[in-house]
Amino acid sequence: MNSEPRIVMVTGGARSGKSSLAESILCRHAGPRIYVATAQAWDDEMTQRIKLHRDRRDADWTTVEEPLDLPGVLQRTDGQGARLVDCLTLWLANLGEAPGPAIDALCAVLERQQSPVVLVTNELGQGIVPENALARRFRDQHGLMNQAVARIADEVWMAVSGLPLRLKPQKETA
Amino acid sequence: MNSEPRIVMVTGGARSGKSSLAESILCRHAGPRIYVATAQAWDDEMTQRIKLHRDRRDADWTTVEEPLDLPGVLQRTDGQGARLVDCLTLWLANLGEAPGPAIDALCAVLERQQSPVVLVTNELGQGIVPENALARRFRDQHGLMNQAVARIADEVWMAVSGLPLRLKPQKETA
Amino acid sequence: MNSEPRIVMVTGGARSGKSSLAESILCRHAGPRIYVATAQAWDDEMTQRIKLHRDRRDADWTTVEEPLDLPGVLQRTDGQGARLVDCLTLWLANLGEAPGPAIDALCAVLERQQSPVVLVTNELGQGIVPENALARRFRDQHGLMNQAVARIADEVWMAVSGLPLRLKPQKETA
Secondary structure (H helix, E strand, O other): OOOOOOEEEEEEOOOOOHHHHHHHHHOOOOOOEEEEEOOOOOOHHHHHHHHHHHHHOOOOEEEEEOOOOHHHHHHHHOOOOEEEEEOHHHHHHHHOOOOHHHHHHHHHHHHOOOOOEEEEOOOOOOOOOOOOHHHHHHHHHHHHHHHHHHHHOOEEEEEEOOEEEEEEOOOOOO | OOOOOOEEEEEEOOOOOHHHHHHHHHOOOOOOEEEEEOOOOOOHHHHHHHHHHHHHOOOOEEEEEOOOOHHHHHHHHOOOOEEEEEOHHHHHHHHOOOOHHHHHHHHHHHHOOOOOEEEEOOOOOOOOOOOOHHHHHHHHHHHHHHHHHHHHOOEEEEEEOOEEEEEEOOOOOO | OOOOOOEEEEEEOOOOOHHHHHHHHHOOOOOOEEEEEOOOOOOHHHHHHHHHHHHHOOOOEEEEEOOOOHHHHHHHHOOOOEEEEEOHHHHHHHHOOOOHHHHHHHHHHHHOOOOOEEEEOOOOOOOOOOOOHHHHHHHHHHHHHHHHHHHHOOEEEEEEOOEEEEEEOOOOOO
16 A cells, blocks of 8 residues: 555646656656656657657656557556656647536546556646636636546645646645 | 635735735635625636636625725725735736825725725836836835735745745744 | 855746845845946836836946947956846847847856856746747747856846745755
8 A cells, every 4th residue: 555645736837847757756656657648749849849858767667658548558557657748738729629527437447446657737827817728727627627636636736937836635724 | 714725815916826826815714705806897808717716716706996096995895705816916906096095005004904805916126117107106115015015914825836925924034 | 255156047937036036145245336237228117117227226336338249348347346147138129039149148157257146037938828929039038048148147046926946056956
């Protein structure tokens, strides 16, 4: 039995150090580590980012690339090691128009996990309201997804300028 | 006499759970509850959002819709119950070009309230600098409004991914 | 000898009260104070902002305007008083295409400072992903700069609605 939290969510802005924070949290756990990449390398900029992230990890890691069936990957890999999901934002973007059922499926799978899962996501609702309706809808869906995962998570952290801020559990509640 | 804080501000990004947090804070108070909606339902998207917010509350609530004279509403309803103002961002947008005097009036009224007021606002200054000057000016006015209300408030919370982070009062100060 | 922290970083969104917070932190230190302005007054809006910031400070301050050679200014003024750098975001914007070496030089200089330095920066990675590639690259470079300076800093604060939130040092770590 493990007293460490099983499900951890790490949120943060762009280049806030959230992936590094997530990796350091995952490395609390001994044993095999599985990196679940949700990115699709559809352009040079993204290919470069994926490479940067990959170079930072050492040889102890197995990488699984899965842009869509994240619930399935978590289900299949449970019991095989600690998983780092990087990231929920790109997964949501890959899902397209009606992500609701996939988010529900993710939450259902997360609640049944035996091995640890650390999930990276983004803060993207703290800027000025986007001018185009598509961006506004994505921002809404993304915020609701973050809330749903944070509700299940044993721990939630926000990275700011590379520094961790713990949001859950908190000593002080509203 | 009531030892609960009288004026509470709740800030947060889009879909961060700030309205739900504000409702749960207001529900510390027994007795009648008044929902002060500042939204103007000028399009389908907004109508839908207002409906969603309304469906979440039960029959104990009275609703007052007031896009402009927020100070007047708070003054008239003081003594009649706890008020939830949702939200300051839409109120500021409704005010137009020169919101300074209305913000001053709001602050003056807040300082004299006897019944509780919970005010919802947004974080919208943490994205990249907007390209158009109007958005930049709104962002500036909005930040100054948030500072002015936070200065008066007994408690300030930020919602992140549905989780509350207390900003005021704090044990540690700068 | 001084037990006060030597290097302090203050981050925050637009109009979050970060400059005021930085000034109040600097004013813990007795003796002369030097305001290092990195802004270039290339338009009326910016000229107005610089004037506003200047009017808030009293006559105890010396002002140095330096849009580019921030490491040099800090080196030359070390030992002459406490410095307030306002702000790193504009400095990065002034640096142009390849800011890496200048950021490294800044960090090297910060590590050797004897007199206090308080540096103001912005949170600008928490909005929706910008549509243009230039803004995305600036956002990335800016996030990495914030991480590098936060790593060196003895204290890091985030201003939200005029309220200080301490990010470093923290009692609770990941």
